[in-house]
Amino acid sequence: TSSDLNSTLRWIKNNRVAPNVQYTGVAKGKNVFVIHLESFQQFLIDYKYDGQEVTPNLNKIYHENDTLSFDNFFNQVGQGKTSDAEMMLENSLFGLAEGSAMSMDGSSNTFQAAPAILQQQAGYTTAAFHGDVPSYWNRENTYKNWGYDYWITKGYMKDKKSYEIGYGLKDKIFLHEAAPYIEQLPQPFYAKVITLTNHYPYPLDKKNISIPKTKTGDKTVDGYVQTARYLDQSIGEFMKWLDKSGLAKNSIVMFYGDHYGISDNHKKAMAKLTGIKGFNDYDNAMYQRVPLMFHMQGLKGGINHTYGGEIDVLPTLFNLLGVKDSQYVQFGSDLLAPNRNQIVAQRNGDFISPTITKVGSKYYNTQNGKLITNPTPQQKADENAGVNRTTTVLSLSDRVINGDLLRFYHPEGFKKVDGADYSYKMSKA
Ligand code: GP9
Ligand code: MN
Secondary structure (H helix, E strand, O other), X not given: OHHHHHHHHHHHHHHOOOOOHHHOOOOOOOEEEEEEEOOOOHHHOOOEEOOEEOOHHHHHHHHOOOEEEEOXXXXXXXXXXXXXXXXXXXXXXXXXXXXXXXXXXXXXXXXXXXXXXXXXXXXXXXXXXXXXXXXXXXXXXHHHHHOOOEEEOHHHOOXXXXXXXXXXXXXXXXXXXXXXXXXXXXXXXXXXXXXXXXXXXXXOOHHHOOOOOOXXXXXXXXXXXXXXXXXXXXXXXXXXXXXXXXOHHHEEEEEEEOOOOOOHHHHHHHHHHHOOOOOOHHHHHHOOEOOEEEEOOOOOOEEEOOOEEHHHHHHHHHHHHOOOOOOOOOOOOOOOOOOOXXXXXXXXOOEEOOOEEEEOOEEEEOOOOOEOOOOOHHHHHHHHHHHHHHHHHHHHHHHXXXXXXXXXXXXXXXXXXXXXXXXXXXXXX
């Protein structure tokens, strides 16, 4: 009901953190690429296997002076996996405790999402690209309500059996096919590019393998380095095209890992991959880190250590673009803001903060992994703060989605999106 909305708006207002003005508008008017690195965990960055870097191209980007990277950035997905990441990144709303918010509510809810805001407030043309079918995770219907102008999927691309593996087109082919469409987009554009090949259980055809499997003995894990390497090679090719096309100089490229690749059911394998004996719940929480990188010629880069998550990306991006967003419902805050809250809620009620990591009923010292059985007063206070913050943001976000509260909310200057205005069918050639 709209009174639920009012209490949510009050909470948002009372907890909003002003963005970092040093970065406001540094990417104003630039094209935006959102590169979705499927199932890509932070530990792959600078990771070596068989004496070689698994992902040399992404490593290079990570360390460049004009790349802003976050090394305490966590995924916050629930059962909605990729779709939860998309919901968080483009709405700063969490997915749901069960199922996928995009699947269940994407067709019917009212949203005030990134594509619509960028189009209305900054004249962006918006497009999403993916090597799978348009309907997976109910994207086709949801994207209309998010205001995407274009949704370019494998039906728009050259496709044949040998071009596909797992869920759809292999990333090198997908990116090669997406490039000519991107080049035709009116500028400035916002282009989300969703990769696919680095996906459980990580199969890859022989001719695309360039690094041996790991030898953990867990056959659903040992291919991970091979598909991660392949994804990395496809990103290397994409970045070469970006330069050659002339787009690199007037674009900001954001890379993010959508969620873990190796789930909590593979602790033995992770112990072998990481060399961490007795890889436990705390270690698994630490390995929920995924990359977040902003790469732009002339950007003041570096590695930022703030603790944050996918819910925080949208306010961070809007600030870089100089897009005013204080009138929208967002549960995240600018990752560059100096005095931001660093409690990173997990969808199951766990959380990670700079001092405390909660996993189920256990609390660990985030800095050294020690189980906390007799908390100091400060640790007790931090435990309580983490629980309060996490339960609050999750319950308020669930209320917004389950109650479809944004239909009652009319932010100044925002024109409600009518999904019926959009069609992604290929125009009959
Ligand atoms: C399918 C792909 C699935 O289109 O996005 O990824 P997942 O949600 O399983 O990580
Ligand atoms: Mn995914």
